Amino acid sequence: MPPTPDATAPGAAVPDREVPDRGRGDACPGALRLHQADDGALARIRLPGGLLTDRQALALAEAAEALGDGELETTSRGNVQLRGLAPQCAADLAERLRAVGLLPSDTHERVRNIVxxxxxxxxxxxSAxxxxxxxxxxARLCASDWAAGLSGKFLFALDDxxxxxxxxxxxxxxxAGSGAATADRDRPALLRLGRAGHGHPVEAGQEVTAVLDAARSFLDALRTSGRKAWHLREVPELLPAGSVPLPAFAGAAPAVGALPGGLSVGLRFGRASAAQWRALVAAATASAGELRLTPWRGAVVPGASADLLPALAGAGFRTEPGSPWERATACTGLPGCAKSLAxxxxxxxxALDTDPRSAAGDGGHDALPVHWSGCERRCGHPAGRWVDVLATGHGYRVTVNGPAAAPTAAEVTNEEMAEAVAEARRTTK
Structure with a gap:
């Protein structure tokens, strides 16, 4: 099974006594290491920055049709998963990925986690x-022998x-040091380690080197201390503190619809059939030939005209803002995961299609994110503050989770869930 997510609330420090047990090996799936789920084998293809050419995106659709269940699933890191794979298809899948440049390194493919x-x-x-x-x-991750020692869950983020x-x-x-979030245009880039509230200034031209040095220092600190950890936030005492205070980050996903530089669409729970995916590829081909998958399970089509929105909406993508479906995610659940209770x-x-906010026209973009989980692992839950909807076996428990969250929880039936979730999402952020 995929590794158990950390139980600590997003944004919180991790005291030593609460550090997850990392004594076992990192079982995070990849393109070569398939995970056996209840609905067949699962492959996770890393897409640094969520960047795809139209040719690469088409190859993924063809692989899903030929080898899997015919659907593609985007993740909270802008990667793609193929499900329902036969175990003996691993070599065929690898060959397809290599042919379009999606598997540049067999030894490092699971550590290419870059948003x-x-x-x-x-x-x-x-913005930069x-x-x-x-x-x-x-490229430098794949070329560094030491980087293969990182966990398949270790994440790099490059913010513009x-x-x-x-x-x-x-x-x-x-x-990045210049952009919408910075008042001083000459300010250098800042490096943030884990969930620290301060950053380290980075000399111009040395940005990627600083990122790699931080990751390597983390591994060196683990070897020196004898600690076992997958995430840098689990061992904050081993790393230097930053000197520049960091602001509160907005964390806003792109709104769906037409953008000044292209189009943004949403995928329901991050899933698309191969036919839907081909519609997305067609929009990219008609534009700049590029797709950008987002960590919020959406896709941006650079250079695409608003004229393409009706076709994408007809294919089943979300193209209109203000829907309860915005910022709504869910784990795999039954029948794909045996641990799920629902x-x-x-x-x-x-629940989302009957969300009482819909009739009132209460837009979803400013509401709290909501995530449905089939078990206590809460796979794929968002960062920050969010509405936690947890299956209990006889209904769901609805709680506002994350930093400064209220401890109250509502036990609801399926019939009561839409109203309870909508009310929780209206909670002041």
């Missing part, structure tokens, strides 16, 4: 285009200055 601001260079704001950092970091992916509490975050995606879809 980046998806609107960087697109939306007319004074971090794609060059993404490509350099990916707007504070979107900086809010994801990655292990190492690089924040078919959470079906239950969540019914």
């Amino acid at each position: 980046a601001s998806p609107l960087a260079g697109l939306d007319g704001t004074d 285009d971090v794609r060059a950092w993404v490509r350099e970091l990916d 200055g707007r504070g979107d992916v900086a809010a994801l509490d990655a292990d190492v975050t690089l924040i 078919d959470v995606r079906s239950d969540a879809a019914r």
Whole structure:
């Protein structure tokens, strides 16, 4: 099974006594190491920065159809998962991925966990285009022998200055020095370690080197101390404190619809059939030939015209803002996961489609994120503050989770869930 997520609330420090047990090996799935789920084998293909060419995106759809259940699943790190794979298809899948440049390193493929601001260079704001950092970091990670020792869950974030992916509490975050979130245009980039409230200034031209040095220092500190950890936040005492106070990060996902530099669409629970995916690829081909998958399970099509929105909406993508489906996620649930106590995606879809906010026109973009979980592992839950909807076997428990969350919980039936979730999402952030 995939590794158990940390139980500590997002944004909180991790005291020594609460550090998860890392005595066992890191079982995080990859493109070569398949995970056997109840619905077949699962492959997770890392896409640094969520960047895909239209050719690469088409190859993923073809692999899903030929080898899996015909669907593609985006993750909270902008990666793609293929499910329902036959165990003996691993070699075929690897060959397909190598042919389009999606498997540059067999030894490092699981550590290529890089998220980046998806609107960087697109939306007319004074922000840095971090794609060059993404490509350099990916290449240097794959070329560094020591980097293979990182966990498959270790996350790098490259923020263009707007504070979107900086809010994801990655292990190492690089924040561009100029942009919408900074008042001083000459300020250097800042390096944030774990969930620290302070950052380290980084010399211009040394940004990616600083990111790699931080990751290597983490591994060196573990070897010296004898500690076992997957995340930098689990051992904050082993790493130097930053000197520059960091602001509160907005963490805003791109709104769906037309953007100054392209289009943004949402995927229900991050899933798309191969046919839907091909519609997305067609939009990319008609534009700049590029897709950017977001950590919020959406996709940005750079350079795409608003004229393409009706076709994408007809294919089943979310293209209109203000829906309860915005910032709504769910784990796999039944029947794909044997640990789940419910078919959470079906239950969540019914609740979202009958969300009482819809009739009132209460937009979803400013509401708290909500995540449905089939068990206590809460796989794929968002960072920050969120509404936790946990299956109990006889219904769901609805709680506002995360930093400064209220401790109250509501035990509800499936019929009561829509109202309870909508009320919790209206909680002041």
